[in-house]
Amino acid sequence: MHELIDIISEAAKIDADKIIGKERCRPYMIPRQLLCYYLRKKYFLTLEAIGEIIGKHHSSVIHSIAVIENMISINDPETINLMALIDQQLTANEPQLPKKIVVTIPCGVDAFDIYDF
Secondary structure: OHHHHHHHHHHHOOOHHHHHOOOOOHHHHHHHHHHHHHHHHOOOOOHHHHHHHHOOOHHHHHHHHHHHHHHHHOOOHHHHHHHHHHHHHHHHHOOOOOOOOOOOOOOOOOHHHHOOO
């Protein structure tokens, strides 16, 4: 969680405390709204949980996500560029998964018995 806040604050060139703070000027609101967006879309947190993180009501979180989705839909250059920087950092910080995974299933065992689909 703190890593995402740090990545967003670095990309937006603002202090991390300002993202969680109460200030309502645009340079702080857009990164805060992006935090809500990423916490919901990438990390699948509940609206209430996100609200607790940023100190806002869940309805404010809904509004924040809607604002970012609108900015994306109209190709707002500031938002798109900021998201590109954030996505680049998130990708760079993700653990690398092996390119090939080998699963061995013992003879006579049905794969559906092993995995709950």
